[in-house]
Structure formats: C-alpha cells, structure tokens
Amino acid sequence: MNKAAKIISACVAFAAAAGLGILAYDMTKYEKMDIPVSITETTRPATEPPTEPPTTKPPEVFPEYDEFVPSAEGIMEKSKIMLHKNRDYAGWIKIANTNVDYPFLKDPGEIKAGQSYYGGEAYDSNEYYLHRNFNRNYEFAGALFMDYRNNFDSIEDNQSENIIIYGHNMMNYTMFGSLRQYYSDYSFINRAHFIEISSLYHDYDYVICGCSVTSGYYESDFVYWNMEELDTEEDFNFFMGKVREKQLFDTGVDVKYGDKLLTLSTCYGVSESNQRFILVARRLRAGEGAGDMSTIQRT
Numbered sequence: 001m002n003k004a005a006k007i008i009s010a011c012v013a014f015a016a017a018a019g020l021g022i023l024a025y026d027m028t029k030y031e032k033m034d035i036p037v038s039i040t041e042t043t044r045p046a047t048e049p050p051t052e053p054p055t056t057k058p059p060e061v062f063p064e065y066d067e068f069v070p071s072a073e074g075i076m077e078k079s080k081i082m083l084h085k086n087r088d089y090a091g092w093i094k095i096a097n098t099n100v101d102y103p104f105l106k107d108p109g110e111i112k113a114g115q116s117y118y119g120g121e122a123y124d125s126n127e128y129y130l131h132r133n134f135n136r137n138y139e140f141a142g143a144l145f146m147d148y149r150n151n152f153d154s155i156e157d158n159q160s161e162n163i164i165i166y167g168h169n170m171m172n173y174t175m176f177g178s179l180r181q182y183y184s185d186y187s188f189i190n191r192a193h194f195i196e197i198s199s200l201y202h203d204y205d206y207v208i209c210g211c212s213v214t215s216g217y218y219e220s221d222f223v224y225w226n227m228e229e230l231d232t233e234e235d236f237n238f239f240m241g242k243v244r245e246k247q248l249f250d251t252g253v254d255v256k257y258g259d260k261l262l263t264l265s266t267c268y269g270v271s272e273s274n275q276r277f278i279l280v281a282r283r284l285r286a287g288e289g290a291g292d293m294s295t296i297q298r299t
Helices: 010-017 063-067 077-085 177-184 186-191 233-245
Strands: 089-094 101-106 144-146 162-166 194-198 203-215 261-267 275-283
Touching: 077 089, 089 144, 177 186, 177 203, 177 261, 177 275, 194 261, 203 233, 233 275
Parallel strands: 101 144, 162 261
Antiparallel strands: 089 101, 089 194, 144 162, 194 203, 203 275, 261 275
C-alpha cells in the first residue's frame, strides 16, 4: 500500500516507543544508551526486573469471545460485540503457553481536549491506552494497542506490511510481561512458535521469526516504531536486516519481501536502560500449518 505520512514530533515518537516501560519515568533524566551492533546467542540481560509470576492465569477478559463464528457479511460477529464495548477495538491476540490472550485496541491518534468519549483530556498519538484499560478507565497496566498509523482492514492488499502492537512488560506477567520468557530462556520459543491474531474481519496465524533487543530512543539506528509501511523491497529488507542484526537467537524461519509482519513491542530488562524487546512474526504462507513447525519454510 502507499506510504502514509509520518511527520511526527520527537515527543510523539517517545510516547509510542518510550512510554511502555515497567515503571513510568522521566525520559529527560537519561542520556542516549549505546547497544551492541549484534547480540549473540549467549547474551543475557545484565539485570532482570524483579518478577512475581502469578499462581493462576489472569481471568479471561471476555469469556464469550470463543462463542462466535465469522459472519458471511465480512465483519465477524465477535468483532461486532467487542466494538459495542469499545469503538477502538481492533482485534484479539493469543500466544499459546504465555498469558497473552487479550483484545487489542487501535490507538485513536491525537485526541483533542473536550472529547467526552475519551474523558475530555488531550492526548498525543499512541498515548491514550498506555494507562487506560479496554473500558477506558485508568489502570497503570493499560491495554495492548496497535499503532495509530496501522491499517488492518478486510482488504489484505491495503493492510500495513508491519502491524505493530505495544504493551507493558508487567512484573506479574500480564499484558506483555510473559514475553520475558523468550529472552530469559532461549529454548522457550520451542513451546511458543506461533501467534494467533484476529482483525475485525479475519483470523490469522503467524510464526515468530525474530526475537530482538534494540534502543527505544528516537536517535536509534532502528526506529522500528516508524516502520509500519514496508512498501518497497529495500524498506522490507532494511527492517528485517536490523531484526536479524539485533536478534538474541536465530529462529531459522524464512522471511522474504511480500510477507505480512507482526511486531510486538515491550520494554527489555530494567526500564532505565530504555531498551526494547521486539517479537517479530510473519503471517503463515500457503501450505504452512499453525502449530506444526515441520510445515514452516526455513532459511
């Protein structure tokens, strides 16, 4: 699809990339952090945030979700139900063997003061759901949300080449907190290769092709949060080249121009480092089966 305009201020970019930490902190207190050009398979984070894994899985937010089937009219019935609860509902994401099993919203973009639906206050783009839950009530953990520039509509040719979803790295393993398993135990991916994701219209399956650590600063050599539209082969290869350069380990999954990508973004290690952990996946190709790595094309 054609590139969308991306003229945004540095502070708005920080709201998208730097606001998703374990703890809120003043970005002006820290200087730009240098990171390695590449990360080897044996690299581990120097420090880990204290974690208290839950004794039970968080309750389902909407247990009625699985009771609905796709509608012949296009938009799925489950989507209609969810849109009545929140007009920003964009889909559902689930990763087996993690606690990721949540609806996600599409960030509404810049919100002007006086909009009663959003409580009357003004917000920058990619900011509202940082500390607002699905019901638009204040909650520090916020909600999972898709970048406001993403297109995830029913016509696949119009969809963004890279769907980006942000979530907090919560210590109790909620939101994207359980994604820590991918970098605390490199063998974990063998138990969680696949991601299920629904748009308003369709269900999709993705296979994880990159687990990478990068800087969350706007001056980074990899401003991944500004890379939703990978229209050209050059742009696509640049994005995947950086994912590979900064990956913690090689997944062995083949990725090529034309694949639809999904990027999950959260904090990495302690929040003061301002590094980001990104989990990158590609949509399954014809002949590949969700849950069966033997069907996945390899490099």
